[in-house]
Amino acid sequence: MHIITNGENYVIYHESDSKFSIDFTESKAEATRFPKAYPAIGVMKRFKNKLYGYYVYDECRKKPEYENRARMMLSYEQRLEIYNRANGKCVLCGKEIKINKMTIDHIIPLSMGGADEMSNIQCTCWACNQFKSNILPEQFEKKIADIFTYQTDKKHGKELRWKIAKKLLQGIR
Numbered sequence: 001m002h003i004i005t006n007g008e009n010y011v012i013y014h015e016s017d018s019k020f021s022i023d024f025t026e027s028k029a030e031a032t033r034f035p036k037a038y039p040a041i042g043v044m045k046r047f048k049n050k051l052y053g054y055y056v057y058d059e060c061r062k063k064p065e066y067e068n069r070a071r072m073m074l075s076y077e078q079r080l081e082i083y084n085r086a087n088g089k090c091v092l093c094g095k096e097i098k099i100n101k102m103t104i105d106h107i108i109p110l111s112m113g114g115a116d117e118m119s120n121i122q123c124t125c126w127a128c129n130q131f132k133s134n135i136l137p138e139q140f141e142k143k144i145a146d147i148f149t150y151q152t153d154k155k156h157g158k159e160l161r162w163k164i165a166k167k168l169l170q171g172i173r
């Protein structure tokens, strides 16, 4: 069996009607047991912001299987530098954000081997950060284009205006 822990607290995982959530407990007995490692790793990735410093522990082999790497602690000066670099806007959608509301985003995700350093960090709004989570910037752009194309197709698929716009879009990509 596999559990998710940071050595002190344990994770209880809830899944119902395709809604997912986690709770924490100090009691090992209450921890959710995963028969295989990969669903536990999936939970680690889904809740990576809440689970920094946590790892998947294999109770049979008595060793950690997967670890969320410790995140670099940013000083106020570093946060300000990142914020100013982006002119106070989310680098992904362009929305203006307050410095205390900005989300630190790794350009290349840590889970994909990106470095935990200033050159790999950018400022995004919370919504974009949640949406992008574990994909590369190019994939993120393609994903947005795909979602936009698909959704607009569903709504306006028959309209000539959209057919022309779609041709243009596909030409750009």
Ligand SMILES: [Zn+2]
Residues within 6 Å of the ligand: 090, 091, 092, 093, 094, 095, 124, 125, 126, 127, 128, 129
């Ligand atoms: Zn944004």
